[in-house]
Amino acid sequence: MPLQFKNLNVKYRLSGTEGNTITALNNISLKINEGECVSIVGESGSGKTTLALASMKLPSQNAIMTGSVVINGVNTSELSSEEMRKIRWNEISIVFQNYGDVLNPVHKIINQVAEPLIKNGESRNAAIDKSGKMLDYMKIKTGRSMLYPHQLSSGERQRVLMAMALITDSGILVLDEPVASVDAITKLYLAEVIKKQINIGKAVLLITHDLSFAALCSDYTVVLYSGNILESLPSKELLDAPHHPYTRALVRSFPVMERAKDLAGVRGAPPQQTSTPKGCIFQPRCTQSIDVCLERRPQAASTNGGGVVVCHRCGIATMISVENISKSYKDIEVLKDVSLKLDEGEILALVGETGSGKTTLTYLITGTIKPDGGKIIFRGKGLDKINRKEFAKMVGIVYQSPRDSISHRFNVFEAIAEPLVIHKVFDGKSAGKIRNALREVQLPVDDYFIRKYPHELSGGELQRVAIARALILEPDLIIADESTSFLDPSVQAKILRLLLNLQNERGISMIFVTHDIGVARKVSDRIAVLHDGRIVENTPTHHIIENPQHEYTKKLIDAVKSSKISDL
Amino acid sequence: MHIRPFREFKRNRIGVTGLVMFLLLSTTAILAPLIAPHDPWDYSDRSFQPPSMNHLLGTNDIGYDIFSELLWALRTSVFFGVSVAAIACTIGLILGVSAALVGGLYDLVVMRIVDALLAIPSILVLILIAAYFRPSTMILVVTLSLIIWQTIARGVRAQTLSLKTKPHIKAARNMGASTVYIMRKHILPELFPLCAMGFVTKARIAVFMEAGLSFLGIFDPTTKSLGIMMSYAMRYLYLDVWFNWLLPAVLSLSMLIVSLALISYAIEEIFDPRLKGGNNAATV
Numbered sequence: 001m002p003l004q005f006k007n008l009n010v011k012y013r014l015s016g017t018e019g020n021t022i023t024a025l026n027n028i029s030l031k032i033n034e035g036e037c038v039s040i041v042g043e044s045g046s047g048k049t050t051l052a053l054a055s056m057k058l059p060s061q062n063a064i065m066t067g068s069v070v071i072n073g074v075n076t077s078e079l080s081s082e083e084m085r086k087i088r089w090n091e092i093s094i095v096f097q098n099y100g101d102v103l104n105p106v107h108k109i110i111n112q113v114a115e116p117l118i119k120n121g122e123s124r125n126a127a128i129d130k131s132g133k134m135l136d137y138m139k140i141k142t143g144r145s146m147l148y149p150h151q152l153s154s155g156e157r158q159r160v161l162m163a164m165a166l167i168t169d170s171g172i173l174v175l176d177e178p179v180a181s182v183d184a185i186t187k188l189y190l191a192e193v194i195k196k197q198i199n200i201g202k203a204v205l206l207i208t209h210d211l212s213f214a215a216l217c218s219d220y221t222v223v224l225y226s227g228n229i230l231e232s233l234p235s236k237e238l239l240d241a242p243h244h245p246y247t248r249a250l251v252r253s254f255p256v257m258e259r260a261k262d263l264a265g266v267r268g269a270p271p272q273q274t275s276t277p278k279g280c281i282f283q284p285r286c287t288q289s290i291d292v293c294l295e296r297r298p299q300a301a302s303t304n305g306g307g308v309v310v311c312h313r314c315g316i317a318t319m320i321s322v323e324n325i326s327k328s329y330k331d332i333e334v335l336k337d338v339s340l341k342l343d344e345g346e347i348l349a350l351v352g353e354t355g356s357g358k359t360t361l362t363y364l365i366t367g368t369i370k371p372d373g374g375k376i377i378f379r380g381k382g383l384d385k386i387n388r389k390e391f392a393k394m395v396g397i398v399y400q401s402p403r404d405s406i407s408h409r410f411n412v413f414e415a416i417a418e419p420l421v422i423h424k425v426f427d428g429k430s431a432g433k434i435r436n437a438l439r440e441v442q443l444p445v446d447d448y449f450i451r452k453y454p455h456e457l458s459g460g461e462l463q464r465v466a467i468a469r470a471l472i473l474e475p476d477l478i479i480a481d482e483s484t485s486f487l488d489p490s491v492q493a494k495i496l497r498l499l500l501n502l503q504n505e506r507g508i509s510m511i512f513v514t515h516d517i518g519v520a521r522k523v524s525d526r527i528a529v530l531h532d533g534r535i536v537e538n539t540p541t542h543h544i545i546e547n548p549q550h551e552y553t554k555k556l557i558d559a560v561k562s563s564k565i566s567d568l
Numbered sequence: 569m570h571i572r573p574f575r576e577f578k579r580n581r582i583g584v585t586g587l588v589m590f591l592l593l594s595t596t597a598i599l600a601p602l603i604a605p606h607d608p609w610d611y612s613d614r615s616f617q618p619p620s621m622n623h624l625l626g627t628n629d630i631g632y633d634i635f636s637e638l639l640w641a642l643r644t645s646v647f648f649g650v651s652v653a654a655i656a657c658t659i660g661l662i663l664g665v666s667a668a669l670v671g672g673l674y675d676l677v678v679m680r681i682v683d684a685l686l687a688i689p690s691i692l693v694l695i696l697i698a699a700y701f702r703p704s705t706m707i708l709v710v711t712l713s714l715i716i717w718q719t720i721a722r723g724v725r726a727q728t729l730s731l732k733t734k735p736h737i738k739a740a741r742n743m744g745a746s747t748v749y750i751m752r753k754h755i756l757p758e759l760f761p762l763c764a765m766g767f768v769t770k771a772r773i774a775v776f777m778e779a780g781l782s783f784l785g786i787f788d789p790t791t792k793s794l795g796i797m798m799s800y801a802m803r804y805l806y807l808d809v810w811f812n813w814l815l816p817a818v819l820s821l822s823m824l825i826v827s828l829a830l831i832s833y834a835i836e837e838i839f840d841p842r843l844k845g846g847n848n849a850a851t852v
């Protein structure tokens with residue numbers, strides 16, 4: 001076992017005060033085998049670099065380290081600094097994060113790269129020779145190896161750092177953000193270099209915030225949040241099938257070429273690490289927290305993909321699962337054996353031409369009509385066993401036409417207050433709540449506006465009122481049934497942005513019903529294509545757009561893309 | 569479309585005229601016991617007195633004061649019209665809305681009753697009942713209400729059925745609203761114009777029927793009624809008493825019916841803007 005972390009804890013003393021610490025790493029246990037690459041991902045401040053420094057036993061002065069780092073069977077916490085120095089660069093080498101002052105500004109880079117070899121007793125000439133070759137290998141142009149660090153670009157400096165780590169040919173490589181400052185082509189080259197190192201049997205700890213790079217290079221990915229491991233999973237699943245809500249949020253924040261959906265950051269801000277909460281550390285930002293998340297720390301549980309997830313709900317939970325639903329109106333079979341899942345905090349687009357059964361499916365999900373066969377499970381409970389009124393509180397619906405879905409007898413205030421009145425929660429605070437809701441959907445809150453009637457508002461304004469109405473009870477699920485198809489492109493764009501922002505901020509799930517796969521592609525995590533009452537395709541959005549499997553989906557995408565009418 | 573009925577009504581000259589007429593007549597009727605100078609059931613002077621200060625419209629064949637009789641007769645008409653309209657509207661509204669909302673067998677039964685009642689000529693039924701049983705005014709009110717609610721029920725049901733599928737009502741249902749809430753907030757306000765129309769129309773029919781029946785003499789003869797007054801006045805036409813006996817009764821009845829007709833005309837115009845006169849009409 002080349003590199004192993006056993007219950008590693010790192011705390012930083014805060015200056016000036018005794019006993020006042022912040023936790024940088026909390027009980028980290030991790031193993032990296034020969035010929036294996038494990039990547040660590042997470043937001044900045046999650047403890048990634050602390051882990052890298054701890055692996056080299058190079059913690060900063062105010063750090064308190066407990067637990068152990070085992071390198072090739074030797075527990076480094078028992079080693080003296082002299083013994084540790086022998087191990088560094090020979091058994092374990094590191095690529096430091098590429099800041100301006102990592103390299104010594106008064107030495108030529110070729111000398112700096114050769115330095116570990118010289119310290120190990122190699123002759124100066126041989127070392128310089130090797131160093132030059134290594135820099136060549138790292139594609140530093142001949143001649144530039146004689147320059148000083150400040151004369152290089154940051155991409156070149158990054159490769160110099162890489163060359164330093166590789167030159168001693170140590171069995172363990174720790175790479176801290178090796179591709180943060182390089183262009184895509186260099187990145188690909190570095191990925192090749194790293195892959196080669198893995199293939200010759202090195203153990204690599206790759207620290208990065210570049211998820212696609214992690215997926216490309218590593219075998220396993222460990223997700224670090226505020227010093228805690230939240231999930232570890234095979235890297236090939238990272239981008240498509242993350243299990244933890246945090247991992248999913250990270251993936252959503254990360255720009256991937258084929259993804260058209262707007263980026264959304266992880267909602268909320270990382271926690272203050274000065275105190276440890278009683279419950280799950282991710283709870284304040286989680287989209288699916290339940291009571292127990294506030295009370296206890298979750299335990300690690302293994303997932304079916306071969307990973308581990310630290311979550312009370314065993315990873316992203318299913319909110320609604322539709323199982324083999326069928327529905328007919330008299331003789332017309334509208335839905336045939338439809339199965340569908342909606343995860344907590346997920347945006348699912350239901351796409352299909354008019355008459356394909358989209359609306360019927362949403363009616364079934366909201367419980368407005370009953371299915372002929374099959375069942376619908378909402379949070380583990382059959383929909384028919386849930387109190388209609390309670391269920392209605394959890395689901396907000398935004399309809400196609402705001403003109404029809406808001407009574408012409410209600411003014412803006414009354415329209416938004418309606419759900420509160422229905423659920424008998426309208427009280428003194430409600431007026432403020434309604435104004436907040438209006439603010440959230442970017443509408444004016446003055447008295448003149450809230451007394452306006454629907455016919456005095458534009459379609460875009462009215463749809464915002466409808467959205468405010470759908471959100472006033474703070475639902476967990478939003479169903480947008482062709483909510484933007486009546487609006488002109490500019491207003492549609494604004495409403496879509498608004499819906500997505502609200503979805504992200506509140507962490508709610510969303511079913512987005514549309515006939516426009518172009519719109520679906522911009523908003524959804526997953527698309528389910530309905531055709532003739534069947535779901536013909538149901539995969540992550542970028543897969544469906546890049547590589548549609550079903551003939552009908554291909555047709556649908558071609559129809560949207562095509563700018564020419566075929567000759568008849 | 570959003571219509572503010574009261575504001576619109578205020579702007580409608582025909583409607584305001586009708587309403588003012590109706591209010592005047594009904595106020596006079598309500599105040600009859602106070603303003604009638606004589607007891608209309610008692611002999612007050614010699615018979616066939618011409619109009620004078622004491623007897624504004626003179627006296628009739630048995631010496632009753634015609635003016636006092638007229639006030640009390642108007643009271644009967646207004647009471648009859650308003651009560652019949654109120655009861656018929658209530659029945660029609662309840663049965664129509666419930667038939668639309670409940671549907672199924674109940675709807676079927678209610679609508680067949682409506683069909684049956686539509687086929688029966690109500691005036692004939694009323695004549696037969698009144699002639700055979702000689703019932704009191706109250707019973708007659710109820711009887712008439714029971715056979716003329718059907719058109720209201722039919723209209724209300726149709727309107728409710730169309731309202732039921734309106735997205736804003738579906739939206740309210742999906743918000744978890746109870747049937748009572750939807751009725752109160754979404755359906756009844758929309759049914760108001762229909763009910764108002766029905767009310768006025770039924771009141772008109774009732775006023776006319778009461779006068780007709782009593783004219784034919786198949787009404788409680790002790791009740792003061794415009795019909796009875798006309799019927800008696802007709803017998804003494806040769807005495808040239810038509811201008812102080814027959815004419816006031818005919819005019820009162822006509823004014824009452826016309827006022828109701830004007831109101832219903834105005835309501836119809838407000839809620840169906842296509843009927844609006846002027847330049848708008850040409851563009852439709």
